[in-house]
Amino acid sequence: MGAEDGSWTQSYTLFHEYGLTDRLTLSTDFGGAISGLEKLVSYVSVPMGERLGFRLALDMGAGKVAGEWVLRPGLSFGRGLERPSGWIAGELAAEVFAGTGAVDWKFDLTLGLSPGRRAKYYMQLQSGQRAGDPAFARLAGSLAWKIRDGTWLDIGGSVGLANSDPYRLKLGIWREF
Template sequence: MRCFLSHLLPCLFGCLISTGAEAGAWARAPGEVFLSFSSNLQGSPEALAGGLTDLDRYDSVYLEVGLGHRLTLGADYGQGEFTREAMAFLRYTLTPPEARWQVALDLGAGRREVDQLGERDLLRTGLSIGHGFARDAPTWIGWTGHDRLEGWIALDAVAVQDTTLDTLRWKAEATLGLSIAGGHALMLQLLAEDWPGNDIAYGVNPSLVFRVGDRTNVELGLRATFAVQEEYGLELGIWHRF
């Protein structure tokens, strides 16, 4: 069974569910620290029938620190049975905090190591767009305030250049989040990802985010990926803001 320790995808709880896992386009407040851990289990329908031991496991650790002046420092580290990857980046939010739409750019660098293939240097470029909203809600039970629908939408795109092999991979992710009663939230993520030599993979990730304290949240989600073959799985994440 392959085991990975890598980045949680992109969300924005510290700013909007306040918003989700990563702040995305929203700048972290000066001195605010966000830390997340997650674990994903995913495999083909045949692997699912064989039990958990036949699934691929993907774990992650992710960090963001608010520097002030609309700057956010980020870092993530991934480790798998055959791969290890570390990345650090600096994000600058172009728009003021009061703007309805938030836009941010980021630049970063890192390194990827693959067993028997050596190390590779990486450069990262990212674009994030986000929008928070609050409006009259339908008469469904459970919405925050019962008569207001609050949430956010976000689009995050990242391109990673492998400067050692001179190849490029990219990932685009769209997120819809809705706050519900008790400080909890519903999230739906749609993503597309392209690695050199592979077909573009598409994914759908619905999840529930539970508030378990003033600064801690737990995410439980489902994962479905469609590429050469279909894969399905589960995700567990823990987020904490300091």
């Protein structure tokens, strides 16, 4: 992450999803939180059908952020696109701190394109707010390049739009199994 003074810091994140059944998905998010502090939060997603052409899912989970217990309710929506081939998705989530009642929230809106079998391009509007801080917004873009079956190299960056790091770079692995 790039700061106003030109310094850079690094962070690590692991996000994992696993289909428990064809109707339940378990997700674990380990790494940075909205507050920028370490977290380990797991949640279960349950599909809620389709509304206005979008598939909906409710999430509920718990974990720790900066050593404090949180509850994590959320709502996700999305749909595939045919022309051009791709997807659009949104995720709204809160982290409710059990000890204080403080609430951090985030909302990400993603537009992705899959023009071929080896590349995926996607853009995100990332927004959120840590309790007591002003809301932030970033615009992020990424390229996922298929390096072998089920494995993608994910390279991207973002620019701060409001109350965020001015620049961020991302290097990751996207694994399907």
